[in-house]
Amino acid sequence: MIRAALNRLIGMLTVMLLVVTIVFVIVRVTPGDPAAVMLGPEATAQDIEDLRARLGLDGSLIEQFGSYVAGIAQGDLGQSIFLGQSVGTALWQRAEPTFFLTVFSLLIAMVIALPVGIASAYWRGSLFDQTMTTLAMLAASVPSFWLGLLLIQSFAVSFGWFPASGYGGPGTTLLERLHHLVLPAVTLGVVSSALIMRFTRASMLDVLNDDYVRTARSKGMTEWRVVLKHALKNALIPILTVIGLTAALLISGAIVTETVFGLPGVGNLIVSAVLRRDYPVIQGALLIVAGLYVLVNFLIDMLYLLVDPRVRY
Template identity: 40%
Template sequence: MIRHILTKLLHAVITLLLSAFVVFLGVRALPGDPALALAGEEADPATVAAVRRSLGLDQPVLTQFGHFLANMVRGDFGTSIRTGTPVIDLIAATLPVTLWLSAYAIVIAVLIGIVAGTVAALYRGKWPEWVANLFSLGGLSIPHFWLGLLAILYLAVTLNWFPASGYVAVTENPLRALYYLTLPAVILGTALAAVVARQTRSSMIETLGADYVRTARAKGLSRRSVLGNYVLRNSLIVVVTIIGLQLGGLISGAVVTERIFGLPGFGKLTLDSVFTRDYPVIQAVVVIITAGYVLINLAVDVVYSLLNPRIRVGGEA
């Protein structure tokens, strides 16, 4: 098991380094000159050159990447070209918003998805299964931005049930923060809820036909006990894996949701940095998202190996 974890950790480090290099090159392939944007369109060439030299853009690409890696290891992502603020401060101010939104979306998605998947598995061929399948299909098919706009139009503007935009920090007023985050979290978690529902249904149908479930029924255990202690409990192993793999997608997918609902999160920071060609911020944002993906996948792989003893570790059963 230790060998398996160390191998996965090595793969994660290699993936992160390669991703950082691709991001570094991709950012520099963006059209436009950040030095010219910072100095101004009417600046003379000497001023633009001085700005480029101060940003280190006049050095070879590999040298710039080496400095970037060295600073990244120390937690220094540089200074924003647009605002002059340290990038780490911008991340510290915006990342908690996205993390709270993603966590809230996961809770909503898991609750709705498990209930819908359980209903669909227990009532196969009946109208509850059709409703659950329709919900899953809609959650996977409807674009988030369109669903978010409809939610704002009807639930926020017409019915005035939720605020159309705005944000309150969880540390300031938790209840009011949940009130402001509920509608964006529901929209963000729709696709995840659909995936969880489909996976729960498939896993429960497979588990219901297992030998140990039939043995539990033959022993006279109640239907509720069999479903709770045997069927649902064993079916959640797959669901845990799906949730872990989707968490990184939620963090990166929050870009559109935050933009629609005006949340000052990681997504807004990403879009603003792309529009202004703010190299240090773009690099830091993408590297952090990539690191989140890698670490989450690593954690899910390890947890899944612990939960399921049938997983082969290091070539041994």
């Protein structure tokens, strides 16, 4: 198990090195002078030179890459041009809404998808199965921004049950802030539940007719124990995979949802940075999101070893 973990850790570090290289190249292949692009057409030659020096663009490519990697190794993601603070600080200050939004959305998606997927597989071909499959296809095809606007109109404007936007003021309690996240979390959770539900159904269908399931039934075990203990346990590998990928996708998918609901999270920060050509913030956000993708996949690989001991070999 330790050897498998080390192999996956080495692979994770290799992927992150490739990501760092790609992020470094993105700014350098920008048409024209990157500093001039960031500052806009009204910038003076002196302003451009000053910014080039701040960003380390006045050295050779090898020197720039070395300085960039060394800064990342020390936790320095650069300095935001417009915010007047480090990129790491800017991302950290906006991490809370994105973190809670991702966690709540994933919980909602799992609460919806896992029971429905298991039940659809158990009652395969029934009216329930056909209805849930149709709803899953519909949920997967609905744009998150449209569903968010629909929820705002219904539950915020018409009924007034939830805030339409924002995350509360500086003195707002955590409970009130979580209240602001209900509609965004439902928006992301419903859309994300479709993929998890379909994978759960497909995985359960693969194992429900296997020999060990029939053997468990022949021993007189209750049906719920056969389905949940024997069938579900052996179907968990692909389900864990899609849950991990969904968690990673929710982080990047929060960009649109945060913009619709006016949440001051990382997604909103990225949109603002793109509009203002604040490349250091864009680079830092890309690295963080890519790192989270890699970390989630690493954790899912480790869960494989716990769920199915055969993976160790």
